[in-house]
Amino acid sequence: MSEWIDVGTVDDVPLLGSRVVQAPSGDIAVFKAADGTLFALRDRCPHKGGPLSQGIVHGHSVTCPLHNWVISLDSGEAQGADQGCAHRIPLRVEGGRILLTASALMARAA
């Protein structure tokens, strides 16, 4: 098993939007910010597990759809008064394709 796994094309993810990659380790949300930067986070809000992939993307942040926590796409950390982290997953773009690490996809979250 190679270390980086191809999960789709850059164009599959809408600008200011997100797509889900279902994996044995749990859902992963892949986001595309307004500037085209791609990010991958665990699709679980550190608050009560809300699916971040369903949130609104703005700047390098996403607002959780359940109770409006704002999560940084850069770090996965909750912003402002809230505390917690939706772990960031290493992501690489190569030739228009999005690659995630195998370990992130396969390792079950503890």
Next chain:
Amino acid sequence: MPKKLVVIGNGMAAGRALDELFERAPGAYEVTIFGAEPRVNYNRIMLSPVLSGEKTYEDILIHDDAWYEAHGITLHRGKPAVTIDRLAKRVIAADGTAAEYDQLIVATGSMPFVVPIPGATLPGVVTYRDLDDVNTMLEAAQGGGRAVVIGGGLLGLEAAAGLKAQGMEVTVLHLMPTLMERQLDPSAGYLLQKAFEDRGIAVRCKANTHAILGETRVTGVRLDDGTEIPADIVVMAVGIRPNAALAKEAGIETNRGVLVGDDMRTSDPDIFSVGECVEHRGLCYGLVAPLYEMAKVVAAQLAGDATAAYTGSVTATKLKVTGIDLFSAGDFSEAMDRQEIVLRDAARGVYKRLVLKENRIVGAVLYGETGDGSWFFDLLRRETDVSELRDTLIFGQSYVGGVPLDPMAAVAALPDDAEICGCNGVCKGRIVQAINDKGLSTVGDVRAHTKASASCGTCTGLVEQVMTLTLGDKFAKSAVEPLCGCTELGHDDVRRLIRAAGLKSIPAVMQELGWKTSCGCAKCRPALNYYLLCDWPEEYEDDGRSRFINERVHANIQKDGTYSVVPRMWGGLTNPRELRAIADVAEKYNIPTVKVTGGQRIDLLGVRKEDLPAVWADLNDAGMVSGHAYAKGLRTVKTCVGKEWCRFGTQDSTGLGVRIERFMWGSWTPAKVKMGVSGCPRNCSEATCKDVGVICVDSGYEIHFAGAAGIHIKGTQVLCKVAGEDECIEVIAALTQLYREQGHYLERMYKWADRVGVDSIRAAVVDDLEKRRDLYGRFVISQRGAQIDPWAERVAGRDAHEFRPMANFTLAEAAE
């Protein structure tokens, strides 16, 4: 050379007049005071707290020795003046001390009135006027014992409460049928009596004291009806008389009091008089507010301002008995040309009454809750026309959108662990700490760092007060709340500029209006999306990425990430075909919960996101469309059975509800819109707590609006009455369009109505037929592109990416 000013009386009026004089003309006079009391000037009105033990004499001093010294005043304490020699311009005291004057002020106050009944001069009978009286009472109270207070007015009641607090057994005797009858109407007097009785003070009204009993000292009182009440002390508090004797003997004109003109001069132009001893325009006063006003004029005149004039006072009374809140002002007798507004809350012991004459408050009585006293009093004094405020007047100032009275004090008094934001459980201490530690200066900052006021927002005012307390002047509450942190502009400005500058996309708005962030945030983007959608109905393309998830995928997200699906049931009507389709869908997709909602339709809960399009396809096949249970748009139109079945129904309420829903569904609004149509005033569809409600009556349709029954329960207001269904629908559509055009995003209809005023709304959609038709026309245009079932669109493939994962590796693992 300073001129010589002599003052007779060292009470509250004298003290205030001198304060005013020293401020205006320091050093202009050399002052000599004769005071009958052997002490400096103190706050007489605070004697009651001294009597009850809540304060000490030192607490109530107004001017201490240092003050007299600093102003070079010669104070003859304990030396009552006995002669005014106007020819020699000299005042002589009982012990012979004399002082010459250029100008003289007579400020001798008033004397307690002693009812001339047998025994009135016995030791143990006291009046209530000065510190000596208080000391006498305190001494008597040392051994417990019994007190009788004659007089159920302000002074008598304060004395009674004080003596009770000192451990005496107290009876109040009052001649009139209710207490404080000159300040209170019978209802408030009754509540007051109950409150005194609850504290263990006996109150006897219509009690005429016949004699005070005792040989060498008071032993009791006997009433007209023969009743005898034992007493170790009797307090006479039946009234006061202006103390004008000295002036009268000197040949100054007097009547009940010392007569003065508007310039506060007596008949002798070198002699002024001020305070309770004065009679001005036929009135003698017994409260401090008038003498403060008089003192200003005396000082101004002495300082050389011949134009200064006192024109009389309107007074208000407050009872200073801890735990009893009572306020009264003006005249509250009933008369033909007067109307009253009364509020009673028996459970809380609150009674409020306003007496109006020609739309002006002429009298106010507040019992149990007096916070609005000064506001009412101000309206009364200014003779403000209150017709505009009338509906909510009695509820007080906060109800007319004004600032509640001194809310800062209340907030300052809160302990650190007092909860400010109930939604997020944020206490005062936490907010203060965040402000200090992080240097926060705006409400937005506080929201971001503490979450206080970030949810329902009802505590925003409190948060602002905490900020003012913490930051003082550094906290400048901006006049308009910015739409969000990305801009300084408020909702209204943004809406106005979108139209004025013809901005037709979110990036255009952000660019032209100088947004501080690149692509906005989760607050402004949905708002802008709505504003653009509303203002450019056939041009603007909805931006799904700027919608909250529910509106983006047209279902309601649940706590576990699944969705709920609510199809429309027009006006709450359904049929076997629809019910069968719902049943089939529930079984086919293993939908765990099927529930009847509070909106007269059925909810399918726990649908997996991927299944949504298929579920919708099946529902579409049975003729059902989205119920927009997620939308800032038209939700439900609840109906009752109406004329078709109900024996009380006056019109076809079900049919009308269906018509409204079919005409209006799909329209986006600032916040959700719920409607109801009831067939008669029994109102089984609960139309009077909806954003828009119709109550059918025999003669037509009453249109109500601005109600809600969520976080806030708001009964609707009547908008108008119309004769036919068509007109009813036209008015409702016009109303909705006005709301669409003016509402702030997420502002429910009732909040919008509160903000812009019901009258302005009525003027546009009821009175001005042309405006109504224009609004209606714009609504119709906007509906042309709006009534497309979002479910059918997605079944046909729109936004397919939303419902499909980009990749799925879970199956791969299973295969391994």
